[in-house]
Amino acid sequence: MKILITGNMGYVGSVLVKRLRVSYPEAELIGFDMGYFGNCISSNDILPECRVDVQRFGDVRRFPKQLLTDVDAVVYLAALSNDPLGNAFETATFDINHRASVSMAQAAKEAGANAFIYASSCSVYGYAEDGARTEESPVNPLTAYAKSKVWTERDIAPLADLKFKVTCLRFATACGMSDRLRLDLVLNDFVAGAVASKKISILSDGTPWRPLIHVKDMTRAIDWAVRRELAAGGPFLTVNVGDDRWNYQVRELAEAAAEVIPGVEVSINKNAQPDKRSYRVSFEKFKRLAPGYTPEIELITAVTELRDGLIAIGFKDENFRQSHFIRLNVLARLKQAGRLTHDLEWAFGSGAIAS
């Protein structure tokens, strides 16, 4: 078995390769990544890429199709992975998250792969105050990031057939430790604030709803999607991935962090503009289709693990919102330094890179 993972050098990918290495010990794992966050390591463990058999550096916008030869499954994680990146780099977001994803799915089908797994997001629901969203609910993408996910789902759907299973996993917001940690995720931000400064500052008024999922549970869902039978969802499947018990209001997440890390002061922003993102999601379909692969980790366990993981790497940075654990900071700085072009291509060969 051969599995190609795009975006394997990110937050989710670094956890995913660990899972796939154990789950498919005989498989050839191929990683393909631009390497934007290669330096953003947050562990004393081995480099996550040591677990894949082949690591290729490259841009999904110019994907070398020969890499798809004999590939059975493609897991497509490569993306500009949040709203702030989508706002700062809108064109690149549509090119990478939408156009390149669709081209890759087409190429994978032509090359004879039998499964394509796309990392979509519950942020496609945007703002929805009236009850939990199901896969049949109308989408309401409010940002370039969310639109890129909706458009990809739409455009890869017609490719699915009995020989080419397409699975769009609409993930809840991730949390938890990874060898390439992100702190621009709500629970991770709260725990980092609690560990570094005993302060949690909620940027909103704390009321928005945000379903969450532990990153390890995301990788269990991907594992399921790689091996799912056609009977479980048919050739084309869009499914919300998370757990009904993990629909939290933002302030409840802060309270959970404060419960595990005593003496923490929680502040909310009473003057915040109403959050544009607020939605509850139904994960009933995933529970029905993927018994044995639904989320297992509890919120308190997630907070405890994250606290311990941060302490283990000596994390003390009170200004972490300015750090390289925030995806936007990394790309903005690389661009400012001339390492990346405006379109987020590597600026090799330019004067700036020679230094």
Ligand SMILES: NC(=O)c1ccc[n+]([C@@H]2O[C@H](COP(=O)([O-])OP(=O)(O)OC[C@H]3O[C@@H](n4cnc5c(N)ncnc54)[C@H](O)[C@@H]3O)[C@@H](O)[C@H]2O)c1
């Ligand atoms: N983390 C979450 O909360 C969450 C929730 C829902 C969906 N997702 C989706 O899951 C996927 C992985 O998210 P993540 O948190 O690991 O993000 P991340 O930013 O940590 O990782 C994304 C990876 O994609 C790579 N990449 C970006 N552009 C590329 C290009 N042009 N060519 C090749 N590689 C490129 C980056 O170098 C990075 O390694 C994304 O598609 C994201 O939208 C994440």
